[in-house]
Amino acid sequence: MSATAGTRSPEELAEARQKPRRLTELLLLVVAVAIGVGANILVDPDQLGTGDPHILVSGLVLGIGALLLHLVLRLRAKYADPYVLPIVVALNGLGIAMIHRIDLTTDQSAAQSQVLWTALAMSAAGLVLWFLRDHRVLRRITYISLVLSGLLLLLPLLPGLGVELNGARIWISVGGRTFQPGEVAKITLAVFFAGYLSTNRDLILLAGKKIGPVRLPRFRDMAPMFAAWLVAIGVLVFQRDLGSAILFFGLFLAMIYLATSRLSWIVIGLLLVAVGGFFASRIFGHVAARLDSWLNAFDPEVFNRAPGGSAQIVQGLFGLSSGGLFGQGLGQGRPDLVSYANSDMIITAFGEELGLIGLGAILMLFFLFVSRGFRAALGTRDAFGKLLAAGLSAVIVLQLFVVVGGVTRLIPLTGLTTPFMSAGGSSLLSNWIIAAIILAISHTARRPVVTGPATEADLAEVAAYEAALREASRRDEQERAERRERRRGAGRETDGSGRGRPADDRTAERPAARPDTARQRAVPDDTGVTEPIAAAGPGGRRGPEDGPADDGTPTEAMSRLTDQDRRTPGGPRRTENGGAS
Numbered sequence: 001m002s003a004t005a006g007t008r009s010p011e012e013l014a015e016a017r018q019k020p021r022r023l024t025e026l027l028l029l030v031v032a033v034a035i036g037v038g039a040n041i042l043v044d045p046d047q048l049g050t051g052d053p054h055i056l057v058s059g060l061v062l063g064i065g066a067l068l069l070h071l072v073l074r075l076r077a078k079y080a081d082p083y084v085l086p087i088v089v090a091l092n093g094l095g096i097a098m099i100h101r102i103d104l105t106t107d108q109s110a111a112q113s114q115v116l117w118t119a120l121a122m123s124a125a126g127l128v129l130w131f132l133r134d135h136r137v138l139r140r141i142t143y144i145s146l147v148l149s150g151l152l153l154l155l156p157l158l159p160g161l162g163v164e165l166n167g168a169r170i171w172i173s174v175g176g177r178t179f180q181p182g183e184v185a186k187i188t189l190a191v192f193f194a195g196y197l198s199t200n201r202d203l204i205l206l207a208g209k210k211i212g213p214v215r216l217p218r219f220r221d222m223a224p225m226f227a228a229w230l231v232a233i234g235v236l237v238f239q240r241d242l243g244s245a246i247l248f249f250g251l252f253l254a255m256i257y258l259a260t261s262r263l264s265w266i267v268i269g270l271l272l273v274a275v276g277g278f279f280a281s282r283i284f285g286h287v288a289a290r291l292d293s294w295l296n297a298f299d300p301e302v303f304n305r306a307p308g309g310s311a312q313i314v315q316g317l318f319g320l321s322s323g324g325l326f327g328q329g330l331g332q333g334r335p336d337l338v339s340y341a342n343s344d345m346i347i348t349a350f351g352e353e354l355g356l357i358g359l360g361a362i363l364m365l366f367f368l369f370v371s372r373g374f375r376a377a378l379g380t381r382d383a384f385g386k387l388l389a390a391g392l393s394a395v396i397v398l399q400l401f402v403v404v405g406g407v408t409r410l411i412p413l414t415g416l417t418t419p420f421m422s423a424g425g426s427s428l429l430s431n432w433i434i435a436a437i438i439l440a441i442s443h444t445a446r447r448p449v450v451t452g453p454a455t456e457a458d459l460a461e462v463a464a465y466e467a468a469l470r471e472a473s474r475r476d477e478q479e480r481a482e483r484r485e486r487r488r489g490a491g492r493e494t495d496g497s498g499r500g501r502p503a504d505d506r507t508a509e510r511p512a513a514r515p516d517t518a519r520q521r522a523v524p525d526d527t528g529v530t531e532p533i534a535a536a537g538p539g540g541r542r543g544p545e546d547g548p549a550d551d552g553t554p555t556e557a558m559s560r561l562t563d564q565d566r567r568t569p570g571g572p573r574r575t576e577n578g579g580a581s
Contacts, residue, residue: 020078022070028086029066036062036093042330043101058096058115062089065122072129077443081376084442087369088420088435092118092428094362095421097330098342098349105336110423117425121432128436135441139384142195145188146224150231152181152188156239168241168415182244183430186395187437189251194387196224197259201383205260240286243406243414247398249273254394259387294412312339316348316407327355342423344415347407363404366419370397373438379445389441392434 037059041048047055066089073080096118100111132138138145156162156169163171163178171178197204204217233245253269280287289308296302297310297317304311315338322328335341335349342349351359373393377386396419406413417427 020074021082022074022078025073025082025085026070028083029070029089032086032090032093033059033063033066035090036097039094039097039330040100043097044104044331047104054100054111054115058093058100058111058118061115061119061122062093062096065089065119069122069126069129072126073439073443076130076133077440079443079447080439081372081442081446084369084372084435084439087365087372088432091362091365091369091420094350095346095418095423098335098346098353098421099423101331101353102335102342102349104331105334108342110342113425114423114428117428120425121429124429125432125436128433129440132437132440135380135385135388135437135444136382138191138388139195139198142192142199143224145192145195146227149185149188149192152185153231153239155181169239170241170244177425180424180426182239182241183426184433186247186251187392187430187433189248190255190388190391190395193252193255194384194391197255198383198387201259204256205262237280237284240284241415242287242290242412243402243416246402246414247395247416250398251391251395254398255387255391258390258394290412290414294409297409312345313407313409313413315339316345317409319348319352320408323352323355323359325356327351327353327358329353343417344403344413344422345407346418346422347404362421363400366396366400369393369435372442376438376442376445380441381444385441385444389438392438395434396431 037055040055040058066085069085073085096111096114099114103109103111155172158172161172162169163173165171165178170182171180173179233249237245249269249272253266257263257265277287281291282288286308289305293302293305293308293310293313297313299310302310303314319333319335319338323333327333330353333349333352335345335352338345338348347359350362354362370393373389373396377389377393380386380389399416399419402411402414402416403418405411406416417424419431420428
């Protein structure tokens with residue numbers, strides 16, 4: 001056994017301990033596609049003999065798209081989470097089936113458009129996975145993401161481009177098709193929040209005045225965050241879209257809480273929501289109408305009011321009630337009685353035809369997706385990746401909570417779409433991109449990092465690092481000496497004995513606070529993508545997937561040198577995700 005282990009490379013030993021599990025993913029994808037196609041057949045079994053191509057086309061799009069994404073993961077992110085992609089495919093397939101089921105009774109063609117958007121969304125996810133070799137490159141565009149978010153939210157307000165539908169101005173029209181830029185803005189805002197908070201977390205936590213048990217951050221530390229929040233909320237107020245405003249503010253609160261772990265931010269945020277909701281209900285008529293429909297849904301006057309009545313909410317509640325525990329069966333209910341049953345109210349359609357058990361299974365799929373996203377956040381080694389994966393997972397949680405809470409009358413109905421399931425191309429596209437980013441982060445989190453006795457290349461990099469430190473120290477000392485000489489020549493004070501002394505000797509007694517540029521180049525930051533040492537990492541070797549190296553630090557390299565002193569060459573190595581190999 002030991003002889004066999006000694007002939008295997010460290011990469012092979014690491015991979016043996018941390019399996020990619022792509023075969024598990026492939027088997028689950030077969031089940032997921034079967035669920036989508038089977039649901040499409042069950043909504044109307046008679047359509048199999050009519051020559052309707054919808055079942056075949058939707059099945060091919062789901063099957064081929066899932067297979068191509070699986071191949072991309074094998075080639076570019078083979079250690080990605082094996083459960084995320086099958087869950088998303090299953091949810092998408094169920095959504096197409098229900099949209100098609102509603103089309104059969106309303107003479108619409110939303111299912112065809114949804115299949116087309118599914119193909120585009122899966123293609124976009126594949127491109128993200130192919131080109132996003134390391135999620136940490138997104139940190140470079142932290143402030144670009146903020147600017148892009150503002151532009152995306154302003155687009156619907158531009159004359160000739162923005163379109164107002166159902167009282168909300170959140171769409172743009174391009175080539176006769178509508179698109180909702182705010183769906184993409186939630187991704188760019190999450191990138192900005194993750195980049196800014198991972199860089200300034202310590203300042204937000206430690207700087208500022210302390211009032212009782214709460215430490216308030218300085219305004220200049222929180223100004224970019226509040227600017228992003230004010231831009232999002234301000235534009236969304238003009239767009240008259242309550243649901244997106246709640247989503248963006250919830251994302252803001254979730255990410256700052258994830259970064260600081262302080263419950264006071266949640267308390268402050270809830271107070272702001274209460275105050276803002278009170279004033280919005282007094283100032284904006286559409287907000288007041290939503291609250292009235294929520295609080296007095298069964299009032300006949302409110303029920304029959306058009307527009308802004310509660311008929312949609314009440315009919316959805318009746319549909320959920322008629323579904324009972326086991327449901328009416330796919331194709332056997334009357335979801336067409338509910339307005340916007342294929343988008344805003346698709347949860348009630350599933351509740352009516354699949355019952356509480358079926359709806360609970362769908363919610364469990366969402367729970368598994370979000371839990372895998374948080375698992376990727378826990379496993380990744382850099383603060384930016386942790387915040388980005390957790391923030392994007394929080395977006396899905398918030399959106400699902402707002403949708404389910406609205407249709408069950410727990411909170412006011414907002415008009416948000418159910419992720420991956422509701423009719424709507426912009427929502428489907430953005431959520432597939434979110435899934436792709438989470439997969440990329442999970443690959444970095446689950447990928448084994450080979451450690452062990454240092455190689456000659458490791459020794460050379462450590463020597464270069466130490467030489468850079470010595471050079472940085474020499475430059476610091478030289479610059480401090482030059483500053484002391486300049487101060488002595490610039491002005492002297494005369495004491496009682498008539499001898500001069502420097503005007504301020506205190507600067508000579510304390511070390512310079514300016515970080516040296518040479519040292520900054522030598523020490524890697526936690527992006528791990530631009531610095532010479534972080535790119536290869538002193539002592540950090542790239543794995544067999546030829547992806548970017550993990551965060552190698554001089555401490556890790558020196559620990560290898562220590563291991564090399566204690567071990568014989570060719571001895572056992574350790575992997576970060578496993579024990580001695």
